Amino acid sequence: MAVTPSTSLLSFLQRLQKTAFEAFGATDFDPKTYVDVPLKFALSVTEDAFQKLPRNANGTVAAEDLKRFLEAYFGGAGDDLVHLNPHDFVREPEGFLPKVKHPKVRAWALQVHSLWKNLTRKVSDAVQAHPDLHTLLPLPGSVVIPGSRFREVYYWDSYWVIRGLIASKMHDTATAIVTNLISLIEQYGFVLNGARLYYTNRSQPPLLSAMIYEIYRTTGDEELVKRSLPALLKEYEFWNSDIHKVTILDAQGCTHTLNRYNAMWDKPRPESFIKDQVFASNFSSVSEKQQFYRDLASAAESGWDFSTRWMRNPPNFTTLATTSVIPVDLNAFVLGMELNIAFFAKVVGDNSTAERFLENADLRKKAMDSVFWNANMNQWLDYWLENKCEEVHVWKNGHQNKNVFASNFVPLWMKPFYSDTSLVASVVESLKTSDLVRAAGVATSLTDSGQQWDFPNGWAPLQHMLVEGLLKSGSQEARSLAEEIAIKWVTTNYIVYKKTGLMHEKLDVEHCGEFGGGGEYVPQTGFGWSNGVVLAFLEEFGWPEDRDIEC
Numbered sequence: 001m002a003v004t005p006s007t008s009l010l011s012f013l014q015r016l017q018k019t020a021f022e023a024f025g026a027t028d029f030d031p032k033t034y035v036d037v038p039l040k041f042a043l044s045v046t047e048d049a050f051q052k053l054p055r056n057a058n059g060t061v062a063a064e065d066l067k068r069f070l071e072a073y074f075g076g077a078g079d080d081l082v083h084l085n086p087h088d089f090v091r092e093p094e095g096f097l098p099k100v101k102h103p104k105v106r107a108w109a110l111q112v113h114s115l116w117k118n119l120t121r122k123v124s125d126a127v128q129a130h131p132d133l134h135t136l137l138p139l140p141g142s143v144v145i146p147g148s149r150f151r152e153v154y155y156w157d158s159y160w161v162i163r164g165l166i167a168s169k170m171h172d173t174a175t176a177i178v179t180n181l182i183s184l185i186e187q188y189g190f191v192l193n194g195a196r197l198y199y200t201n202r203s204q205p206p207l208l209s210a211m212i213y214e215i216y217r218t219t220g221d222e223e224l225v226k227r228s229l230p231a232l233l234k235e236y237e238f239w240n241s242d243i244h245k246v247t248i249l250d251a252q253g254c255t256h257t258l259n260r261y262n263a264m265w266d267k268p269r270p271e272s273f274i275k276d277q278v279f280a281s282n283f284s285s286v287s288e289k290q291q292f293y294r295d296l297a298s299a300a301e302s303g304w305d306f307s308t309r310w311m312r313n314p315p316n317f318t319t320l321a322t323t324s325v326i327p328v329d330l331n332a333f334v335l336g337m338e339l340n341i342a343f344f345a346k347v348v349g350d351n352s353t354a355e356r357f358l359e360n361a362d363l364r365k366k367a368m369d370s371v372f373w374n375a376n377m378n379q380w381l382d383y384w385l386e387n388k389c390e391e392v393h394v395w396k397n398g399h400q401n402k403n404v405f406a407s408n409f410v411p412l413w414m415k416p417f418y419s420d421t422s423l424v425a426s427v428v429e430s431l432k433t434s435d436l437v438r439a440a441g442v443a444t445s446l447t448d449s450g451q452q453w454d455f456p457n458g459w460a461p462l463q464h465m466l467v468e469g470l471l472k473s474g475s476q477e478a479r480s481l482a483e484e485i486a487i488k489w490v491t492t493n494y495i496v497y498k499k500t501g502l503m504h505e506k507l508d509v510e511h512c513g514e515f516g517g518g519g520e521y522v523p524q525t526g527f528g529w530s531n532g533v534v535l536a537f538l539e540e541f542g543w544p545e546d547r548d549i550e551c
């Protein structure tokens with residue numbers, strides 16, 4: 001199985017992380033900080049000084065000594081990404097959110113819009129000059145980061161950041177993000193989870209073609225389409241290579257090819273090294289540990305890190321088996337990629353590529369109908385593989401995951417599904433009665449596991465995909481449900497912002513006006529995709545003067 005080699009810089013920073021954990025203790029400890037800090041001197045010099053630190057009998061370093069060492073030998077985490085004033089930012093762009101009439105909501109939307117200034121960064125010249133001293137990867141253009149501990153650009157977050165930037169009329173900043181992601185494909189063959197050395201072993205939900213589609217739809221930038229197409233074809237190969245590909249023989253005897261998440265990593269994630277090792281200590285053999293680490297990193301590749309969606313026996317975390325799941329949403333995203341590539345190929349006049357990708361999309365649609373669709377629940381369900389090593393898996397009814405997740409409705413975001421009127425009617429009914437739609441938005445799942453991609457958390461990207469899918473269907477009932485969800489989501493973001501002065505990464509959809517929690521790090525603020533989705537919803541639905549905004 002493919003594994004990306006580790007580097008001596010990462011191995012050293014992992015040792016530093018462990019030493020810091022022992023010296024400073026668990027309270028307020030964020031392991032990611034210690035793999036993000038830039039080195040001031042060559043690795044050999046830094047390692048040498050680290051070796052010479054005084055240690056007590058059990059090998060730990062005193063907190064004061066470690067603090068002094070950190071100050072002398074490292075910059076601050078995030079110092080190597082410098083703030084940048086986006087040149088296309090204006091305080092109130094012409095034509096900004098024309099349907100938002102309520103003065104309070106409009107004033108808040110302008111504040112959210114102004115957050116792009118806080119979140120826009122450029123990789124410092126120091127990284128370009130000495131990449132060996134940084135885990136941050138050099139990028140050609142400006143980026144928009146999610147915020148707080150997420151101080152680098154992320155793949156799928158960027159889609160919703162771009163949707164917000166488009167509402168903010170910041171097309172150049174949006175294009176610069178795409179240019180960076182394309183440069184990652186050129187160098188690594190795929191878009192990384194994020195632009196850090198420790199993310200080079202995995203991707204994230206593939207939405208680059210959707211970003212380019214949205215920018216093209218707004219700007220008509222054919223040049224962008226032309227230079228993106230080769231990179232998209234390369235990315236498509238990555239997702240359809242052996243590690244991500246699964247073949248299924250369905251109940252009618254037809255063979256289908258679908259995709260799964262599968263990170264090229266079988267060690268603890270450097271950014272969460274200690275926690276991963278503690279969980280892996282439940283396994284005795286090396287191969288079991290390696291498989292568990294691969295499944296952890298693959299859950300990170302899915303963007304849903306972590307969730308009962310990937311557990312054989314939820315909520316037991318050590319039963320995580322992401323690579324044994326064929327995920328509904330991933331295949332919907334790849335279907336979208338196929339349609340977008342076909343569209344772009346037409347734009348540049350490459351008709352044979354367009355034809356080929358329309359055929360691929362058609363085959364994937366059939367595969368999704370056959371493997372995921374559950375006509376009793378009127379949802380698309382993830383499929384659990386019995387034995388991952390089989391060349392061809394024989395489809396079995398009992399292997400669909402009957403638990404309800406927001407991802408079970410993501411195919412509705414894609415044209416072949418939202419344009420089927422009778423299908424839409426049954427899916428809308430299913431979503432309404434699913435229990436997912438709560439006081440403040442759509443829940444991620446119905447299981448309160450303590451993991452962040454589960455109940456009661458609601459995430460901006462999930463709200464947006466469902467709302468947009470419902471809207472695009474054109475059905476009146478679907479539109480009403482879309483508007484109901486969007487109003488709930490905007491309201492809870494507004495109230496939380498008024499209470500805390502911040503935009504949050506995830507929200508508690510059971511309680512309007514509360515932010516979310518759970519998972520392996522403290523709740524983060526900033527926050528790229530939340531800002532993007534609020535602006536996109538306000539652009540679409542507006543906010544009338546006579547509608548109060550309260551929980």
Ligand SMILES: OC[C@H]1O[C@H](O[C@H]2O[C@H](CO)[C@@H](O)[C@H](O)[C@H]2O)[C@H](O)[C@@H](O)[C@@H]1O
Pocket residue numbers: 032146150154156157193194269271272300301303304305306520521
């Ligand atoms: O450090 C732990 C994990 O954090 C990231 O995941 C979460 O934040 C991302 C940025 O907003 C988001 O894209 C992802 O959906 C979140 O779950 C990171 O992507 C993981 O790889 C990392 O292990």
